Amino acid sequence: MVDLNDALGLLHPAIAVIFVFPFIGIVSYFAWQTRQRRLQIMAGKSNIPPTTGLNHNRFGKVLAGAVVGLALLGMAHPIFANITTNQIWSKEPLKVVFIVLIFAATIASLVFLYRAKPRLWRGIFATLTGTGLVVLGSQDGVFRREYEWYVSHYYIGLAAAMLMIFSLAILPDIYQDRSNRWRIVHAVLNSIALLLFVGQGLTGTRDLLEIPLGWQKHYIEQCDFAARICPSKTSQSQVEKELGVVQALRL
Template structure:
């Protein structure tokens, strides 16, 4: 079976998730566990065998993970958005809307870059908020496969919330180290445990979506199927053309 350019682009999202993002998640989780174990041992005045550099390694890989998660989120929504624009001749009918979408992309990416560089709490909050708004607005453009009716099992919604949690974690990094009461650290741990569960859900729902989103050469047949019925016995598709 030959894959065309459209199919290859669509496969980049799961391919990079498997080869880059999920290995990063595993490394960050392991370093987080080691960082916490060392901190508790030091607090109890015990000598820890875990090297002191583990905390900085966790921080660095966590920053990389945020960029990777946001990047793969963009990779997953960008092609469907512009495919829909092309399908509806959006460039000709509503060029101002297309320009606005492009500006949202630029503003969101720029906000994330500035968030990485921001020092003051105010600016970190501003750039994190702008990045989050951009992720939400772009994700709800026409063409994105969201499964709104089944949002609680949606690969898109899991990914959106996970990306927002990563952005928030990046924004509060400095507060974690400055808060002696450990309130921000506790918040960071709880929210990233939620993010970890969402990443597990991403693996499951992403595999399902690979089966539900057809390759380009199957779309003309698959999209004529009746998916309104819940029972598989009532789901119908047009008959296939006889093989030559």
């Protein structure tokens, strides 16, 4: 039976599969259609409806916010699980308050980024949102897989979220720039983001296989992930006996 903590850990991948990844397909489809319509109009006439670009814009905004929100959710569970497990609230209450404030400030900055019109304010709120993600990602409890950072679900997801934030920040400039410079930047960076999303699907599936359930965690934590070696049953029993003796002596 899955306990509450394990069930909460499934929220991040479940939302990604049910909501975010279908949106990636929708936005990619409308992006391709928008590009094809523009090329066809340059050649003469297009049968692709003019609402395609509007739909790409609309669903793209939703996708950007969903990716950032999903990143925050993925960080929130391990951070607060670590706070609860290690009783950080009683040991370092100011640290917990700081983490909560950073979560609130990051969410608020994202909301203001959607509403901001001047380029300066868009840059400020985009920077604050990205900084909030980095600060939260550096907290204890977040598994960053630093020994294999190049295939880390955390680092790939952080890069994808940063590209989504940047896309939101430059969105008005795309329609105002007649030289199409910002449009080209947008297309290139979001093509990279699409590859990062593929990487997220692969690394996320791998991590689901590696993250132990609550009742397995004590044993799994004794494994050497770099060497791919776990303690044998005999050595595990010996460790449990030694722990039992230590606890008995303490009593």
